Amino acid sequence: xxxxxxxxxxxxxxxxxxxxxxxxxxxxxxxxxxxxxxxxxxxxxxxxxxxxxxxxxxxxxxxxxxxxxxxxxxxxxxxxxxxxxxxxxxxxxxxxxxxxxxxxxxxxxxxxxxxxxxxxxxxxxxxxxxxxxxxxxxxxxxxxxxxxxxxxxxxxxxxxxxxxxxxxxxxxxxxxxxxxxxxxxxxxxxxxxxxxxx
Amino acid sequence: xxxxxxxxxxxxxxxxxxxxxxxxxxxxxxxxxxxxxxxxxxxxxxxxxxxxxxxxxxxxxxxxxxxxxxxxxxxxxxxxxxxxxxxxxxxxxxxxxxxxxxxxxxxxxxxxxxxxxxxxxxxxxxxxxxxxxxxxxxxxxxxxxxxxxxxxxxxxxxxxxxxxxxxxxxxxxxxxxxxxxxxxxxxxxxxxxxxxxx
Numbered sequence: 001x002x003x004x005x006x007x008x009x010x011x012x013x014x015x016x017x018x019x020x021x022x023x024x025x026x027x028x029x030x031x032x033x034x035x036x037x038x039x040x041x042x043x044x045x046x047x048x049x050x051x052x053x054x055x056x057x058x059x060x061x062x063x064x065x066x067x068x069x070x071x072x073x074x075x076x077x078x079x080x081x082x083x084x085x086x087x088x089x090x091x092x093x094x095x096x097x098x099x100x101x102x103x104x105x106x107x108x109x110x111x112x113x114x115x116x117x118x119x120x121x122x123x124x125x126x127x128x129x130x131x132x133x134x135x136x137x138x139x140x141x142x143x144x145x146x147x148x149x150x151x152x153x154x155x156x157x158x159x160x161x162x163x164x165x166x167x168x169x170x171x172x173x174x175x176x177x178x179x180x181x182x183x184x185x186x187x188x189x190x191x192x193x194x195x196x197x198x
Numbered sequence: 199x200x201x202x203x204x205x206x207x208x209x210x211x212x213x214x215x216x217x218x219x220x221x222x223x224x225x226x227x228x229x230x231x232x233x234x235x236x237x238x239x240x241x242x243x244x245x246x247x248x249x250x251x252x253x254x255x256x257x258x259x260x261x262x263x264x265x266x267x268x269x270x271x272x273x274x275x276x277x278x279x280x281x282x283x284x285x286x287x288x289x290x291x292x293x294x295x296x297x298x299x300x301x302x303x304x305x306x307x308x309x310x311x312x313x314x315x316x317x318x319x320x321x322x323x324x325x326x327x328x329x330x331x332x333x334x335x336x337x338x339x340x341x342x343x344x345x346x347x348x349x350x351x352x353x354x355x356x357x358x359x360x361x362x363x364x365x366x367x368x369x370x371x372x373x374x375x376x377x378x379x380x381x382x383x384x385x386x387x388x389x390x391x392x393x394x395x396x
Contacts, residue, residue: 053274
């Protein structure tokens with residue numbers, strides 16, 4: 001790109017960005033839904049949690065699906081930020097347990113913890129990791145979940161990750177990002193790698 | 199979903215996941231490209247960095263575009279992980295500076311730092327945040343960048359974020375995830391929020 005053309009393009013972009021900032025003037029907490037079939041939803045959700053911690057905000061994390069090993073995010077939270085509440089559903093990946101009744105009971109009890117965080121007036125950010133699957137499997141009542149999210153403490157922003165989640169959740173969410181899998185090393189026979197894939 | 203149907207579905211999913219793990223047997227470092235027009239590329243890249251730190255891995259971060267204020271990720275790295283090398287291109291967002299020559303010089307010098315990390319045999323993960331724009335603006339020579347990535351130290355995985363990036367980079371990357379903007383609070387007039395949007 002030529003220098004003069006570049007400068008004009010940048011000036012136009014800046015004008016458009018500034019106008020957008022001017023228009024968006026409503027201060028309110030938001031619900032962010034990170035969905036889609038691609039890699040990086042949970043990672044992105046935890047990235048937001050760590051960023052909020054960087055600003056000194058108060059955060060809490062609820063994980064509705066948990067692998068059998070402690071993830072790097074979990075280790076980092078526990079070791080470096082022990083003050084952050086971290087609630088994990090106890091049964092591991094549901095396709096490993098294959099016990100419908102136990103999974104549902106675990107989901108309901110985990111949701112109770114989430115419900116308490118949603119009413120907490122001193123939290124800034126709450127991550128509900130993999131919540132969508134609890135709705136897809138009908139472990140949780142969709143109407144109750146949507147209503148608790150909608151009636152949350154007003155300062156609290158909520159990040160929800162997972163594929164799907166249903167129309168109601170998409171409509172309620174202020175921001176929806178979809179992560180699409182374009183290609184994955186795994187499909188080329190490359191082993192999943194610690195620190196990259198999990 | 200009925201309990202028996204649920205259990206069958208889960209068993210099928212587990213079998214498919216296990217077969218995939220069996221097939222993917224090649225141990226190697228990877229290049230991950232996080233691209234698309236949606237929110238969460240940089241956040242996801244930093245999420246991977248923090249996860250790797252949780253595992254005790256050695257990471258480095260190079261940011262090719264940097265806002266005028268310190269981000270939460272930057273604050274968290276500097277305050278909690280001062281041992282992590284963090285190199286930032288000095289000129290801020292290019293659409294704020296509108297100085298083509300200065301931006302290009304900054305990009306080239308920042309890329310030199312990235313090049314040194316790429317040859318470092320003791321790093322596990324390197325984040326090249328917003329590198330794609332340096333290619334789009336032709337600040338950096340695409341062939342040299344691709345070749346340095348390809349010839350990196352063999353243990354090192356690289357995460358690259360940003361829209362676009364070109365066909366060459368997409369082909370070289372082992373994993374490509376595209377973040378699609380489905381809707382954004384901003385478009386409904388809601389102000390960008392600290393800890394959520396930036």
